[in-house]
Amino acid sequence: xxxPTLPASAFKNPAVALSGVVxxxxxxxxxxQFDNASNLELVVIELATLGGDPEVARMMGEDVRFASEMxxxxxxxxxxxxxxxxxxxxxxxFFARENRYLTRGSRLMIHERKLSxxxxxxxxxxxxxxTVQATLNEIECSIAIQNEGFQNLVLGSSVALDExxxxxxxxxxxxxxxxxxxxxxxxxx
Numbered sequence: 001x002x003x004p005t006l007p008a009s010a011f012k013n014p015a016v017a018l019s020g021v022v023x024x025x026x027x028x029x030x031x032x033q034f035d036n037a038s039n040l041e042l043v044v045i046e047l048a049t050l051g052g053d054p055e056v057a058r059m060m061g062e063d064v065r066f067a068s069e070m071x072x073x074x075x076x077x078x079x080x081x082x083x084x085x086x087x088x089x090x091x092x093x094f095f096a097r098e099n100r101y102l103t104r105g106s107r108l109m110i111h112e113r114k115l116s117x118x119x120x121x122x123x124x125x126x127x128x129x130x131t132v133q134a135t136l137n138e139i140e141c142s143i144a145i146q147n148e149g150f151q152n153l154v155l156g157s158s159v160a161l162d163e164x165x166x167x168x169x170x171x172x173x174x175x176x177x178x179x180x181x182x183x184x185x186x187x188x189x
Contacts, residue, residue, distance in 0.1 A: 021051070041074050044079055051088060056087065058095075065094050076095065080101070083106070091109050093149050097186065102176035103189050105176060122185070157183035
């Protein structure tokens with residue numbers, strides 16, 4: 001449920017407070033806090049992170065998306081503090097634009113997914129071809145998932161997907177006020 005801009009006092013005691021690397025440990029903490037907030041109509045989820053595993057960010061985001069759809073009377077709000085980099089921005093993209101807030105001076109960082117892999121080609125040619133094709137499939141699928149996240153991020157903003165695709169390869173940093181001006185978030189606190 002999206003709603004009107006919230007007063008700063010609504011963010012005083014977030015139901016879910018996360019910081020550090022987006023990883024499976026963060027996911028466990030997220031789920032415990034998220035489940036403990038099941039009786040709240042307004043659930044503020046605070047995050048500060050230099051990044052981490054984008055698939056874990058997507059898992060947390062899917063939990064928020066699912067809860068939002070199953071319980072439309074509840075409002076799930078993102079509060080980014082200080083640094084919301086990489087996987088943190090991926091997580092933020094799962095919230096409706098009207099439910100995204102950043103603290104003053106915070107920075108978002110948007111970049112492409114990265115892959116570090118050595119491709120060993122050794123054996124019968126058909127096996128070699130299958131190995132190369134499997135890696136190509138992995139890359140193409142990762143690009144599609146990445147671009148879905150970028151599309152969610154820019155939905156309702158003045159930023160075109162092409163702009164993100166142009167800037168993401170070189171790490172696009174956005175200060176909170178710029179993110180607000182571009183319509184990526186609702187407000188700066």
